[in-house]
Amino acid sequence: MTPDNDPVLEERHGEVAVLRLNLPQRLNPLAQPLQQALRAHLARLADDRSVRALVLTGVGKGFCVGADLGSMQAPPAGQSLGEQTAATMEALSNRLIEDLRQMPFPVLSAVNGPCAGAGVGLALAADVVLVARSAYFYLPFMPRLGIVPDLGCTWFLERLLGRSRAVALSLLGERLSGEQAAQWGLAWACVDDAALGEQALALAQRLARLPAHAAREIRSVYEHAAHHSLNEQMRYEAERQRELIDRPEFAEGVQAFLAKREPAFAPRS
Incomplete structure (x- = not known):
């Protein structure tokens, strides 16, 4: 398979990796080969200590239109289409979302066009969502398919x-x-189409300068907040500070503050 035919393209911009869904003729549906390729890229990047932020976007005029309905095939004997689909979701698709949520660095989705169906879940799995002015989110599940x-x-x-x-x-x-x-809070910002790539990379470069544990800690603290009372959350925050304040990142941040300079946090170890 040549690079142009790869379902996912990868670029590097210093400490920022960019992954592009690459089925542009069909607006990047979540075909199984694309999902498998994306999971493989994510696994490798997670182990690459030189990567400190990731941008996920689409090639062409769309971000991702969700399930590849045209490729759904009759299930084997003794299994319904619903059973086959649920098994694929458990083994592949759901794990793709889990992969994104567990990346050891911040993930930014740059939504460059239509984002529909399961593509919405893919975009929102990122820590930061940036959308182009021509982009839109669309949930056809129930009104079009009854699911x-x-x-x-x-x-x-x-x-x-x-x-x-x-x-x-x-x-x-x-x-x-x-x-x-x-405006509703689904995305960090909406920018002109021509500026999306540049602004996404600039934001990702800012994210790459964060402490190495930033993404995991911030995801965890807000997920904890969603399920606990105010008093429980404040106790959790105090417990996290007990550990984090004794880390070298806090010491560097204090020194940078006193010296009136930007902090220089160590790369992933």
Whole structure:
């Protein structure tokens, strides 16, 4: 397979890796070869100590239109299509989302066009979401197919938008524009299409300068907050500070503050 035909393309910009979904003629559906290739790239990057941030985006005019419905084949004898699909989700698709949520560095999704179906879960699995002005989010699951949103869409949307908006989007199947997504808090910002790549890389370079444990700690503290009372959360915060303040990153941050300079945190070890 030549690089142009690879379902996922990889670039490096110093400490920032960029992964591009590369089925542009079909707006980057989550075909099984693409999912497998993306998981392989993520596994290798997670082990690469020189990588400190990741940008996930799409080649062409779309980010990801979700499931590759056209490639669904009849299941083997004794298994329904639903059973086959659920098994594939458990073995491959769900693990892809878990991979993104467990990356040892910050992940930024640069949504460069239509983001539909399971592609919404893929985009929202990132720590930071940046959208192009022409981009939109679309949940066709129930209104078009009679199924529920998957790949974490329901988990992300309820937490980011609240239940009322998440349910309405899921039932009505209306497109949520990039600008509206940013206004509602689904994305960090909405930028002009021509500026998306440059601004995504600039944000990723900022993320790459964070302490090496930043992504994992911030994900954990907010996920803990979603399930605990205020008093429980404050106790959890105090416990994390007990450990983190004794790390060299805190000492460097204090020294940088006193010296009125930017902190220089050590790379991943």
